[in-house]
Amino acid sequence: MLFRPTKIFLSSSTALPPVLRLLRLFSTQPTLKQRAPGTTIPSTSIKIFSEIPALRQWRRKQLFDHRSVGLVPTMGALHEGHLSLIRMAAAENSAVVVSIYVNPTQFGVHEDLDKYPKTWEADCRMLRDLDRELASDGGNMGKIAAVFAPTTGTMYPSGRPTQEVNGHGSFVTITPVGSLLEGASRPTFFRGVATVCMKLFNIVMPERVYFGQKDVQQTVVVKKMVKDFCMDIQVCIGDTIREPDGLAMSSRNVYLGQRRRRVATVLRKALCVAEAAYTRGCRTRDELLGPANAMARLLLLEQLQLGHKERVEFEVDYISLADPETMEELENVDATRGAILSGAVRMLPITAAEEGEDLGVSGGPMVRLIDNIILKPVAVSDG
Ligand SMILES: Nc1ncnc2c1ncn2[C@@H]1O[C@H](COP(=O)(O)OP(=O)(O)OP(=O)(O)O)[C@@H](O)[C@H]1O
Ligand SMILES: CC(C)(CO)[C@@H](O)C(=O)[O-]
Numbered sequence: 001m002l003f004r005p006t007k008i009f010l011s012s013s014t015a016l017p018p019v020l021r022l023l024r025l026f027s028t029q030p031t032l033k034q035r036a037p038g039t040t041i042p043s044t045s046i047k048i049f050s051e052i053p054a055l056r057q058w059r060r061k062q063l064f065d066h067r068s069v070g071l072v073p074t075m076g077a078l079h080e081g082h083l084s085l086i087r088m089a090a091a092e093n094s095a096v097v098v099s100i101y102v103n104p105t106q107f108g109v110h111e112d113l114d115k116y117p118k119t120w121e122a123d124c125r126m127l128r129d130l131d132r133e134l135a136s137d138g139g140n141m142g143k144i145a146a147v148f149a150p151t152t153g154t155m156y157p158s159g160r161p162t163q164e165v166n167g168h169g170s171f172v173t174i175t176p177v178g179s180l181l182e183g184a185s186r187p188t189f190f191r192g193v194a195t196v197c198m199k200l201f202n203i204v205m206p207e208r209v210y211f212g213q214k215d216v217q218q219t220v221v222v223k224k225m226v227k228d229f230c231m232d233i234q235v236c237i238g239d240t241i242r243e244p245d246g247l248a249m250s251s252r253n254v255y256l257g258q259r260r261r262r263v264a265t266v267l268r269k270a271l272c273v274a275e276a277a278y279t280r281g282c283r284t285r286d287e288l289l290g291p292a293n294a295m296a297r298l299l300l301l302e303q304l305q306l307g308h309k310e311r312v313e314f315e316v317d318y319i320s321l322a323d324p325e326t327m328e329e330l331e332n333v334d335a336t337r338g339a340i341l342s343g344a345v346r347m348l349p350i351t352a353a354e355e356g357e358d359l360g361v362s363g364g365p366m367v368r369l370i371d372n373i374i375l376k377p378v379a380v381s382d383g
């Protein structure tokens with residue numbers, strides 16, 4: 001049987017207020033007749049959606065009930081960094097949707113798509129526990145309402161997408177920012193991220209979306225996409241959550257194993273010395289990045305002096321001083337605008353392992369770590 005929209009959805013006016021435009025968008029989909037029976041995370045009211053129609057029907061109800069929706073996109077393998085974004089979303093929205101989807105198009109052909117940690121059961125337990133915490137904290141506006149965990153068939157309805165740089169497909173590209181830094185090392189990465197975020201935003205239609213500062217270039221790309229495609233969405237950024245020694249939490253840290261984990265703060269240390277130079281008043285690229293590169297070299301030399309069964313080898317991919325909006329490299333920081341210090345290092349696989357040594361999940365492959373520090377604008381006196 002065909003879905004028959006009610007009359008209010010069929011207005012052809014382009015001057016509709018945002019709420020009615022949203023209603024009209026929902027109305028064009030055959031949602032009501034196609035929804036799958038709902039499931040929830042055990043011992044919670046958190047709905048699990050894997051199909052778009054059922055999610056859209058739920059979303060429409062939120063709209064009718066004047067409930068705002070915040071979306072936290074993730075690839076699962078949840079940790080405190082993700083939870084902090086969900087807490088932020090719950091403080092600002094009536095209903096939080098967490099998406100869990102390992103998006104193939106943002107992985108290069110030789111990257112770790114097949115190995116990427118998948119921890120569905122543990123993720124559900126973390127969401128259950130966080131939901132209880134949010135319910136007992138009177139300061140929140142809302143709670144975790146739903147998890148969206150689609151299949152690739154759902155997210156890419158025209159077929160399995162290409163991971164090739166020159167492959168065909170329907171993609172969103174944000175250039176030049178998406179080609180710089182992380183985009184230079186991972187040429188399909190931001191195309192994949194922007195494409196999947198556009199899809200998630202179209203499916204969930206959130207008022208607000210939440211991203212972590214840890215992936216700073218991703219936040220710049222998503223903000224630019226929202227601006228340039230005139231999307232009615234507020235992009236909210238949460239602070240980087242760190243381990244006690246300063247390492248930024250990341251789902252891929254499980255690949256490191258104990259030996260590399262101890263040295264994995266190298267990038268953080270390098271960025272911190274550049275930040276300290278900025279705080280002292282240094283503003284040129286050489287004054288800021290010189291000490292950062294020297295610190296990385298020193299830490300590598302320390303490792304190379306150790307025996308093969310003790311050392312950790314790493315390569316600095318880049319350490320960057322960039323404009324906060326374009327991420328283009330800067331020779332000098334305009335202190336009224338500030339800058340983004342960011343970097344990436346490759347932690348190379350252990351070449352000589354001790355008997356029974358913990359090399360990390362999946363045998364300890366090369367792990368690319370990223371991190372950044374925002375150099376905040378400084379008020380400049382006019383006298
Ligand atoms: N340590 C962190 N602090 C704050 N936000 C984070 C942190 N780590 C990840 N996020 C954010 O969580 C969201 C989902 O990220 P994702 O699922 O890729 O986790 P991840 O730990 O970054 O994984 P990966 O190791 O693959 O980069 C992104 O917006 C990301 O910036
Ligand atoms: C935003 C995102 C969920 C898109 O797949 C991913 O890039 C991530 O986890 O940061």
Ligand code: BAL
Nearest residue numbers: 075106107189215218
């Ligand atoms: N957190 C960014 C996702 C990725 O590196 O693929």
